[in-house]
Structures are given as C-alpha cells and as structure tokens.
Amino acid sequence: MTRIATWVLCFITSQAIAQTRISGTIRDGHGESLPGANIFISDSYDGTSSTADGTFSFSTEETGKRMLQVTSIGYVHFEMIVELTGQDVKVEPVLQEEVSELDAVVISAGSYTAGEEKRRTVLKPLDIATTAGATADIAGALNSLPGTQKVGESGRLFVRGGDGSEARTFVDGMLVLNSYSPSAPNTPSRGRFLPFMFKGTSFSTGGYSAEYGQALSSALVLNSKDKAELNQTDIGLLSVGADVAHTQVWDKGSWSGKVQYTNLRPYMNVINQRVDWINPTTSLEGTTAFRQEMGKGMIKAFASVSQTDFSLYRHSILDPNFKQAFDLSNRYRYGNLSYKTELSNGWGLRGGVAYSYNRNEIGLDGNPAEETEEGTHVKLVGERSLSRDVEWHIGAEVIDRDYSATRYNDTIRLTLSKSFHESIAAAFTEAEVLISRKLVTKVGLRYEYNSLQQTSGTDPRASLAFKPGKRGQFSLAYGIFRQSAPNAYLSLAHQLGPSRAEHLILNYQILADQQTFRVEAYYKRYSNLIKFNNGDPGLINNAGYGYARGFEVFWRDNKSLRNVDYWVSYSYLDTQRDYMNYPMAAVPTFASAHNLSVVYKHFIKAVKSQVGLTYSYASPRTYYNPNQPGEKFLSDHTPSYHDLSVNISYLPKNWLILYASCTNLMGRDNIFGYEYSTAADASGQFPGRAIRQPATHFMFLGVFITLSKNKSMNQLPNL
Amino acid sequence: MNQIQLYMKLKSTLAILAITLSIQASASDEKFMQAMLKHIDDVYKAATLQEYQSAVNAFDRIAGAEKSRWEPLYYSAFGNIMMAIQTSEAAKKDGYLDLALQALSKAAAMAPEESEIAALEGFVHMIRVTVDPQTRGMEFSMRANQAYEKALKLNPENPRAIALKAQMDFGTAQFFHAATETACQTNEKALLRFAENQSDNPLAPKWGESMAQGLRRQCSGTSKN
Numbered sequence: 048m049t050r051i052a053t054w055v056l057c058f059i060t061s062q063a064i065a066q067t068r069i070s071g072t073i074r075d076g077h078g079e080s081l082p083g084a085n086i087f088i089s090d091s092y093d094g095t096s097s098t099a100d101g102t103f104s105f106s107t108e109e110t111g112k113r114m115l116q117v118t119s120i121g122y123v124h125f126e127m128i129v130e131l132t133g134q135d136v137k138v139e140p141v142l143q144e145e146v147s148e149l150d151a152v153v154i155s156a157g158s159y160t161a162g163e164e165k166r167r168t169v170l171k172p173l174d175i176a177t178t179a180g181a182t183a184d185i186a187g188a189l190n191s192l193p194g195t196q197k198v199g200e201s202g203r204l205f206v207r208g209g210d211g212s213e214a215r216t217f218v219d220g221m222l223v224l225n226s227y228s229p230s231a232p233n234t235p236s237r238g239r240f241l242p243f244m245f246k247g248t249s250f251s252t253g254g255y256s257a258e259y260g261q262a263l264s265s266a267l268v269l270n271s272k273d274k275a276e277l278n279q280t281d282i283g284l285l286s287v288g289a290d291v292a293h294t295q296v297w298d299k300g301s302w303s304g305k306v307q308y309t310n311l312r313p314y315m316n317v318i319n320q321r322v323d324w325i326n327p328t329t330s331l332e333g334t335t336a337f338r339q340e341m342g343k344g345m346i347k348a349f350a351s352v353s354q355t356d357f358s359l360y361r362h363s364i365l366d367p368n369f370k371q372a373f374d375l376s377n378r379y380r381y382g383n384l385s386y387k388t389e390l391s392n393g394w395g396l397r398g399g400v401a402y403s404y405n406r407n408e409i410g411l412d413g414n415p416a417e418e419t420e421e422g423t424h425v426k427l428v429g430e431r432s433l434s435r436d437v438e439w440h441i442g443a444e445v446i447d448r449d450y451s452a453t454r455y456n457d458t459i460r461l462t463l464s465k466s467f468h469e470s471i472a473a474a475f476t477e478a479e480v481l482i483s484r485k486l487v488t489k490v491g492l493r494y495e496y497n498s499l500q501q502t503s504g505t506d507p508r509a510s511l512a513f514k515p516g517k518r519g520q521f522s523l524a525y526g527i528f529r530q531s532a533p534n535a536y537l538s539l540a541h542q543l544g545p546s547r548a549e550h551l552i553l554n555y556q557i558l559a560d561q562q563t564f565r566v567e568a569y570y571k572r573y574s575n576l577i578k579f580n581n582g583d584p585g586l587i588n589n590a591g592y593g594y595a596r597g598f599e600v601f602w603r604d605n606k607s608l609r610n611v612d613y614w615v616s617y618s619y620l621d622t623q624r625d626y627m628n629y630p631m632a633a634v635p636t637f638a639s640a641h642n643l644s645v646v647y648k649h650f651i652k653a654v655k656s657q658v659g660l661t662y663s664y665a666s667p668r669t670y671y672n673p674n675q676p677g678e679k680f681l682s683d684h685t686p687s688y689h690d691l692s693v694n695i696s697y698l699p700k701n702w703l704i705l706y707a708s709c710t711n712l713m714g715r716d717n718i719f720g721y722e723y724s725t726a727a728d729a730s731g732q733f734p735g736r737a738i739r740q741p742a743t744h745f746m747f748l749g750v751f752i753t754l755s756k757n758k759s760m761n762q763l764p765n766l
Numbered sequence: 767m768n769q770i771q772l773y774m775k776l777k778s779t780l781a782i783l784a785i786t787l788s789i790q791a792s793a794s795d796e797k798f799m800q801a802m803l804k805h806i807d808d809v810y811k812a813a814t815l816q817e818y819q820s821a822v823n824a825f826d827r828i829a830g831a832e833k834s835r836w837e838p839l840y841y842s843a844f845g846n847i848m849m850a851i852q853t854s855e856a857a858k859k860d861g862y863l864d865l866a867l868q869a870l871s872k873a874a875a876m877a878p879e880e881s882e883i884a885a886l887e888g889f890v891h892m893i894r895v896t897v898d899p900q901t902r903g904m905e906f907s908m909r910a911n912q913a914y915e916k917a918l919k920l921n922p923e924n925p926r927a928i929a930l931k932a933q934m935d936f937g938t939a940q941f942f943h944a945a946t947e948t949a950c951q952t953n954e955k956a957l958l959r960f961a962e963n964q965s966d967n968p969l970a971p972k973w974g975e976s977m978a979q980g981l982r983r984q985c986s987g988t989s990k991n
Contacts, residue, residue: 083816085823087830092801094827096820118826120861276912560856655942701942 067131070104071138073097073117081142084119088131107131121145152487152514154479156522156554156567157254159192174612175242178646179659180692180710182747185238185248186227189267190663191644193567193599193616194252197665197688198637200719200738202235203227205637206252207571208595208622209264209548212533216240216267217259219347219385221401222446224422228330229355229377229407231322233719234741239351239379244336246272253550253569254524257475257491257508258428258442263530263548263573271347274338275301279755286748287314300339307332311357322741323360325372330355344388351381358410364724364736371412380404398427416454420534423447436481440491446471450534465538469531470498477508485514495529499541504529522554532589536577540587547575561605568598576626593624593632610650618642633681634669636720639688641666656697663690670720673733685718706749714743801828802837802969809845810973815852818845829869837969839873840883842866844973847889856897866890881921882971888913889930910934925959926971929978932956936981950985953978 073081080101087094093107107113110131115138117125122142129136174188181187186204190197196205203211216226218240230236242248249268251259259266274296281292288309295302311327332353339346358374385399401424409416428442451466477491488511496503508526515521529545537543549572556565576591603614620640625632643664650657667684675682694708711717721735728734805828809821822845829838843866850862867890874883891910895902911934917927935949960975 083819083823085826087823087827090831092797092827092831094823096816096823099816120858120865276908698942701938701944 065110065131065133066106066108067110067133067136068104068106069115069129069136069138070102071140072101073103073119074101074139074141075122076141076143081119081122084117084122084142086115086117086140088129089114089116115140117142146484152481152485152512152520154487154489154510154512154522154524155520155556155565156510156512156524156552157550157569158249158251159189174648175248177648177657177659177694177696178661179694179708180661180663180690182237182708182710182745183242185240185242185267185269187237188242189250191614191616191646191661192250193565193601193618193642194265195618196620196637196639196642197663198719199665199688199690199717199740200233200235201637202230202237204265204267206265207569207597208593208620208624208635208638209571210635210637213262213264213530213548214267215259215262215265215530216269218269218349218383218401219271219399220258220268220397220426220428221383221385221399222261222403222422222424223381223401224403224420224448225379225405228353228379229375231328231357231359231375231741232361232373233738234322239353239381240269244271244334244349245269253571254508254510254526254552256489257477257493257506257526258440260444260473260475260493260495260506260528261446261471261530263528263546264571271336271349273345273347274299274340275303277755279753282752282754284750284752285309286746287311299341300337302335302337304335305333307334318742318744318746320742321739323362323370325358325360325374326356328355328357341386342388344386346384346386348384349382351379353377353379355379364722364734365726365728372410374410376408378404378406393431395430396428397430398425400425412457414455414457416452418452418534419450421449433478438479439476440478441474441476443472443474446473450538452535452538467499467534467538467541469537471531472496472498487512495545497531497545499531499537500544502544504545518557518559520556520558522552522556524550524552524554526550532577536587539585543577543587544575544589546573546577546589546591548573562607563601563603565601566598567601569596571595573624573626576624578626579628591624591626591629593622593626593635595620595622595638597621610652611648613645613647615646616642616644630677630680636669636671636681639665639668654697655699656695659694661690661692663692664688668720671723672721672735673723674735683721685720688717688719689713689715690717702753702755704749704751706747706751708747710745711740711743716740716743798828798832798835799968802841806841806969809841809848812845812848815849818849818852821845822849829872834876836873836877836880836883839869839876840886840971843869843873843886843890844971847886847893850893859893859897863890863894879920881917881924881927884913884917884920885924885927885930888917888927888934892930892934907934907938923959923962925956925978926974928952928959929956929974929981932981933977936984946985950981953981953985957982 073084073086075081082097082099082101084097085094086097086103088107088109091107091109093105093109095103095105097103112128112130115127115129117140119142121144123145125140125142127138127140129138175181175185176183178188178191181191186202189195189204194207198205201211204214205211206214216223226239227236228239247270251266253264255266275294276296278296279294283290288307290305290307292303292305309328309330315324315327330353332351334351337348355377358372360370361373363369381403383399383401385397387397389395403422406419407417424444424446426442426444428440430438430440433439447470449468451464453462453464455462473493473495475491475493477489479487479489481487489509491508493506493508494503506527506529510522510524512520512522528548528550531537531545532543550569552567552569554565554567571594573593575589576593578588578591580586580588597618597620599618601614601616605612620638622638623632623634645662647660648657665688667687669681670683670685671681672683690710691712692708692710693712697705699705717740719738721737723733723735805821805824809818812818812821822842825838825842825845829842832838846862846866850859853859853862870883870887870890877883888910891906891913894906914927914931914934917924932949932953935952936946939946939949956978960978
C-alpha cells in the first residue's frame with residue numbers, strides 16, 4: 048500500500064519537473080503587432096499577456112498535446128494544438144478582427160430598425176416619444192422617415208404610393224387587426240399601441256421577410272419588452288384625460304396594467320374646433336402585460352380592451368344649415384400570447400396566438416349600422432443554424448377572420464347585411480446565407496391558401512447585401528406580396544382575389560457611430576387591385592393595376608452638434624393606379640410627389656429640458672372634382688402641406704415630468720382635399736368643401752408622476 | 767486473506783488515496799490562493815490599460831482552470847470595468863462592459879448569494895449610463911439600482927454596495943439639482959463600514975474606500991456652496 052502512495056506522490060511531483068517555454072509574437076490580419084492579448088494553455092494557469100510590441104514568452108509545466116489559446120477584445124478567438132515536451136516552442140498566431148455590429152454586412156433594403164440596445168437602430172423608442180408633431184404616436188414618428196407620405200386627415204401610415212390599409216402591424220410576430228383607434232371623419236386617428244411597450248421596432252417600407260404576409264406595402268413589426276425590472280406606479284394627468292399604471296415584479300416574471308381615460312370635451316370647449324361635436328370623443332382603455340421566464344424561454348401575454356364613443360353633426364355641403372347626427376361607438380379587444388424558447392437539439396422555436404375583435408356601432412340620423420371583425424392568428428416558427436454561415440427559418444400560420452356589416456337603408460326600409468368568413472393558411476421558409484464577410488443573401492418562399500376563393504399562391508422573396516468597404520453597403524431586395532381585398536369589398540363579392548404588389552428596392556447606406564446616411568430607390572408594381580366595371584360596385588373584380596416608383600434620402604446625425612440630435616428625410620414618389628371606380632390610371636388622392644421632414648432635438652442640461660422641433664412638408668395632392676369633365680379625372684391639386692411642431696419635456700424632479708406640445712406653429716390652414724355634394728346646385732355645379740385640420744393647432748399638456756420605492760428614476764420612457 | 771483482513775486493507779488503501787488526493791487538493795488550493803493574491807494586488811495597483819489588461823488576462827486564465835471559483839471572474843469583471851472607465855470610445859467601452867457582465871453572470875451562477883457580485887453588476891450598469899446618458903439613463907440607472915438593492919439585501923453591511931449606491935444617488939440628485947444630503951449620508955455610512963468590515967476571506971474585495979473618500983470631498987464641496 049505504501050507503493051501506491053509513493054507512485055501517486057511521484058506522479059504529482061513529476062508534473063513539476065518538465066517545463067516548456069512558449070514564445071512568439073501576436074499579430075492581427077494586417078500584420079500589425081497586437082499588445083494586451085491573453086495567451087495561455089487551456090484549463091491551466093499558465094500563460095501571459097503580449098507586451099506593447101506584441102511579443103510574449105512564458106513557461107508551462109504542462110506536458111503532451113495541449114491547446115494553446117489566444118484571446119483579445121475585438122478579435123476572433125484563436126486556438127492551436129501545441130506539443131509540450133520541454134523543448135522551446137515558437138508560435139506566431141495571427142488574429143482575425145471580429146466583425147462588429149456596425150461593420151457587419153446586414154440586409155438593409157426597405158427596412159428601418161429601432162431598438163434600445165443596438166447601435167444599428169435608426170429610431171429608438173425614446174425618439175418616438177420625443178419627436179415633435181408625433182404626439183407620442185408610433186405612426187406619427189415613423190411618418191418622419193423616408194418612404195411615408197403625409198396624409199394629415201388620416202394619421203395612418205401611407206407607404207410608397209400605397210393606401211393606409213396596405214401597411215400592417217405585427218406585435219411579437221402576431222398580426223394585429225384594426226391597429227388604429229377610431230376617429231371622427233377626416234380627423235387623424237392614433238395607433239392603439241404606446242411606443243414604450245416595445246423594446247424594438249422594425250419598420251419596413253418594402254421587401255420584407257416571407258414570414259410576414261397580408262401586407263401589400265409595409266410591415267410594422269413591434270417587439271414587446273421583456274420582463275420589467277422594478278415595482279412602480281405611474282400617474283399621468285393630461286389635458287385630455289388621465290391614466291394610472293402599475294408594474295409588479297417578481298423573481299422570474301412581471302405584470303403590469305394600465306387604465307387610461309380620455310375625454311376631449313374640456314379641450315374642445317376651450318379650443319374652437321371645425322367639427323360640430325355633440326359629444327366629443329371619450330374613451331376608456333385598459334391594457335395589461337404579463338411576462339414569465341420558463342426554462343430557457345419566456346411567455347409573453349398582452350391584452351387590451353377599449354371602448355370609444357363620440358357623436359357629431361355632419362353638415363350638408365349643399366346647405367350647411369341642414370345637418371345629420373352621426374354617432375359611433377367602438378369596442379375593441381386584442382390579446383396575444385407568445386412563447387419563445389431554445390430546444391436542446393439546436394432548434395429555436397417561437398409561436399403564438401393572437402385574437403382581435405373590433406365592433407363599430409354607427410348611427411346616422413338614428414338609422415343604425417354596425418360592423419364587426421373578429422380575427423384569430425396562430426403561428427409557429429422553427430429556426431436553426433445549419434452551419435456557421437447559414438440560418439434557416441421555417442414556419443406555418445393560420446389567419447382566420449369573420450367580418451359582418453349591417454346597415455339600415457332608410458329609403459327602402461330594409462336592413463342590408465354582408466359578411467364573410469376567411470381562413471388563410473400559410474407556410475413559409477427562408478434561409479440567410481453569409482456567402483463571405485462582404486456578401487449576405489436571404490431567400491424565402493411563402494405559400495398561402497385562401498378558403499374564401501379556394502385558391503392558393505406562392506410568393507418568392509429575396510434580398511442581398513454587399514459591403515465592399517468598411518462603412519458603405521449596397522442592398523437589393525425583391526419580393527411579391529399579397530393582401531386580401533378590403534373588408535367592405537370582400538364582403539360584397541367573396542370571389543375577389545387578393546391584390547398583389549411586386550417590390551424591387553436598391554439601397555445604399557453608410558453607418559457610422561451615431562451617424563446614418565441612406566439613399567434608396569424602388570419600383571413597385573400593383574396588380575389585381577379592386578376595380579368596379581363602369582363604376583358599378585355590383586360588378587366588382589380584380590382588374591385594377593398601378594405602379595409606384597421613387598427614391599428617398601435619409602440623414603441622421605447625433606454627433607456633430609453637442610446635445611443635438613437631428614434627422615432629415617426626403618421622399619420622391621411617382622405613382623399612378625387604375626382601381627376602384629377610376630375611369631383611367633391617375634395619381635391617387637393620398638399620394639404626394641415630394642415629402643420632407645426635418646426633426647431636431649436639443650437637450651438643454653441647464654434647464655433640464657428637451658426641446659424638439661419638427662418641420663414637415665408635402666407637395667400638393669390630387670382631389671376629385673365632379674365639376675371637371677371625365678378626362679380631367681383627379682387633375683385638381685390641393686395647396687402644399689406645411690407644419691412646424693414643437694414639444695418640450697421638462698424634468699424638474701426625478702419623479703416628475705412636465706410635457707407640452709403644439710402643432711402647426713405657423714398657423715397654416717392646411718387643406719387635405721375637397722369633398723363634394725352628391726347633388727348639384729341651381730347652377731348645375733356640385734358645390735365643394737375643403738377638408739381641413741379640425742383646429743389650427745393641437746396643443747397637449749401632461750404631468751407625469753412616478754411613485755416607486757426607488758427615488759432615483761422617473762417615467763420619461765412612459766411619455 | 768479473510769474477510770476482515772481484506773476489509774482492513776481496503777480501508778487503509780482508501781485512506782491513503784484520500785490523503786494523497788487531499789494533498790493534491792490543498793496543493794492546488796495553495797496555488798490558487800497565491801496566484802489570486804498576486805493578481806489581486808496587480809489589479810489594485812494597475813494604472814494603465816495595459817496593466818489592467820494583463821491582470822484581467824491572468825484572472826481569465828485562472829477562471830478557465832478553476833471552473834467552480836467565482837473570485838477570478840469577479841476580479842476579471844472588476845478590471846474590465848476599470849478599463850471601460852479609462853476608455854473614451856463608446857463602442858470600446860461597451861465591449862469591456864459586455865465582458866464584465868459575461869464574467870459576472872457566470873460568477874453569479876456559482877455564488878448566487880454573493881452580495882459583492884450583485885454590487886459589481888450594478889457598477890457595470892452605472893458605467894453603461896455614461897456611454898449615452900440620454901437614451902440609456904432610464905433603463906440602466908434602473909438596472910444599477912436594482913442590482914445595488916439586491917446586493918444590500920444579501921449583505922446590508924457590504925461597504926461597496928453602499929458606496930456605489932451613494933455614487934448613483936449623488937449623480938442622480940446632481941442631475942436634478944436636488945439635495946445631495948441623503949446620498950452623502952449613505953456615503954458616510956459606507957466609509958464607516960470600510961473601516962469596520964474585515965472579511966475572513968483573503969480573496970474578498972477590498973476596493974472602494976478611496977472612491978467613497980472622493981465622494982466625501984465632493985459632498986463637503988457642495989455643502990459649502
């Protein structure tokens with residue numbers, strides 16, 4: 048037994064005898080010496096750091112074949128096998144530079160990403176809240192980016208010659224139906240989601256992934272925040288209402304809830320409106336979010352319930368003294384549940400269920416009309432790295448929608464109704480291949496089956512990015528996109544097939560630290576748009592077509608001027624379409640050839656305030672004038688649109704924010720179009736009326752208070 | 767050989783094996799201690815990026831060999847934070863802080879009840895704020911405070927947790943032109959703990975007292991105004 052002990056002791060001490068000396072120089076890919084690198088034998092203490100001239104030398108007591116590693120921040124990990132025998136070893140490791148986030152080649156055609164952490168982002172959530180003129184509305188802030196057209200009476204996103212219904216919103220990958228709050232005719236609506244619910248936003252103006260369907264022009268992809276970090280209560284007192292929110296956090300999850308009450312009456316009483324309100328808009332809204340970490344994944348649930356009501360008088364154009372009462376009551380519910388996890392076999396899995404319910408009850412002079420849409424979306428996506436350079440996605444989804452509308456027709460004394468039930472089953476697959484460090488490509492395919500027409504189709508998507516140098520990058524994207532006909536038409540004619548759009552986009556961008564420059568050109572071809580033959584909605588078909596082409600420039604600079612952040616967007620659009628009841632191809636009323644936005648934000652430390660200014664310009668838009676002969680269809684133009692908005696956020700205490708904003712400082716009477724009487728006057732002319740801003744300015748005041756055990760924070764993010 | 771003899775032999779063989787193994791264990795313990803003490807001294811004395819980097823490299827090597835000890839990861843993170851403070855370029859600063867956070871999350875998995883790890887995590891978030899205060903201020907000061915709270919919950923007497931929290935509160939109060947007294951009082955409490963707190967663990971962190979003294983000077987400066 049002593050023999051064993053001796054042998055063991057010998058073994059231990061023998062380890063201390065043989066010493067190998069390892070030396071050399073560490074260099075980078077350009078042959079420059081690399082100081083401060085860590086050179087060591089794996090799983091041992093033995094190693095050293097390279098000196099200022101990149102050289103190193105150390106001794107090790109390890110023996111046999113061992114792994115020598117070299118690490119240095121910003122460089123790819125280096126490994127090699129060395130044989131340790133007591134003989135000196137000389138090595139000359141060359142470390143390759145790691146591709147940093149800013150330097151990596153990434154497909155950028157068509158899309159603007161916004162997030163909190165990434166440097167690559169174009170807009171941060173805070174930017175959305177602090178963009179003057181946007182009044183903390185997501186669509187409002189995105190309207191300051193290229194590719195959008197200002198349509199002041201709508202408030203929605205109009206992208207590259209597409210109308211408001213062609214831009215769809217997705218929350219955590221799940222489709223949202225009716226993503227805007229209802230608004231009075233010709234007054235701007237707001238998105239239903241608050242910017243700070245999201246950690247990242249990707250706004251795509253074309254050429255998006257095969258994962259997103261049922262959107263002809265644009266996909267707005269919002270990714271909700273993960274688990275909240277702190278318990279807190281927030282109170283907001285606004286000139287148009289009040290809200291209270293609470294967040295409760297536990298070890299692996301969090302819950303938050305918010306109740307918001309809006310009543311425009313006090314404001315409307317003070318500021319004279321061009322709308323003849325009976326009861327200005329009131330709304331009560333409750334939202335709740337729940338997060339729970341489970342294993343390697345996280346469950347996210349989100350729900351929103353709201354009720355909005357208003358009533359007003361609509362005055363006849365022919366005789367302004369003749370008025371009709373119009374009232375609207377909207378009930379909206381949205382819920383989604385999503386889960387994302389990593390499986391042990393290398394697969395990533397994410398999926399979700401979303402439910403939307405939207406009901407409008409409308410009274411027109413006491414005659415009821417109602418409209419209900421109910422939708423369910425189920426989706427499952429698997430993701431896997433096939434190799435270091437190939438990422439593969441595959442997924443399937445079902446979008447099921449029920450729509451019905453009824454209207455009491457006073458003339459024939461009958462209630463007319465129309466409805467549809469549509470199920471869309473889709474499957475998609477996409478692969479992203481890094482061909483070299485300068486070239487990446489993404490190729491995808493999306494298959495859709497529509498139960499209503501019992502037809503199916505396959506849409507290809509492809510994109511490519513090439514980065515020849517350190518900063519500049521070219522991107523190219525192509526894709527075919529389809530979207531079901533708008534509800535009002537699909538419910539009349541179930542055989543209506545989906546409309547189609549084909550996108551081709553070329554983009555060049557330069558990303559530097561806190562500076563972004565992009566220029567993008569595109570061509571978009573529409574087909575299968577809705578068309579009424581001879582203006583008869585009974586003979587409705589898919590014979591419409593159109594095109595949109597243009598280019599856009601974007602510059603953002605957060606660096607050159609101290610405490611100043613500004614961006615400039617310019618979009619040129621040339622579009623025509625022959626759809627709906629158009630007698631010929633013409634420029635649609637929502638399109639403007641030139642759009643310019645200049646957003647300026649200045650943080651003034653001495654007064655603890657941020658001041659923001661936004662200037663927007665849109666060139667004249669067409670409008671329909673029934674007094675013109677048929678061949679001059681849509682040949683009249685509105686005046687151009689100008690707006691200069693300001694906002695100020697003042698933080699006097701760390702738990703208090705005072706916020707004020709005002710639109711249209713120049714007091715311009717912007718005209719968005721004209722509407723005409725359906726009946727001619729005595730002279731045989733159809734009298735018209737300008738569609739204008741409901742009031743010259745929109746002013747907003749808010750006080751935001753945060754109650755938290757932790758006094759060193761406030762709720763700026765909740766503006 | 768009868769059963770008893772066989773049993774005795776087996777027992778003594780096992781005993782010897784156990785002794786030799788424990789010799790080896792204590793030898794490696796000794797090696798660990800000596801290496802750690804040397805490099806802890808290095809990281810405290812470091813002044814240049816190169817000196818910090820070389821200490822961090824040493825801790826990373828030890829951490830690679832000693833996969834169940836949190837201390838080398840802790841000091842690697844500490845060195846990375848110091849480098850982040852010395853660096854001016856935003857992307858590089860973030861790079862060091864990312865490495866610090868990586869090391870700390872590994873350390874926290876080994877010693878989830880260690881107050882020092884939580885306190886140092888708060889320090890990472892606090893430095894993160896300085897990279898882009900306007901957009902990061904809210905989120906990361908929140909995270910820093912949360913980490914300090916966790917550190918103080920695990921050990922209310924941890925002088926570094928108290929001192930870091932005082933730094934954070936002082937900075938916030940200054941930003942809002944609010945009274946800094948509470949922060950300064952907290953800092954005095956930290957200084958008291960630095961004087962008292964002597965851990966039995968020779969590897970326990972000892973830094974932070976001069977930082978607190980610096981804040982004390984700032985505190986007495988502002989009170990004169």
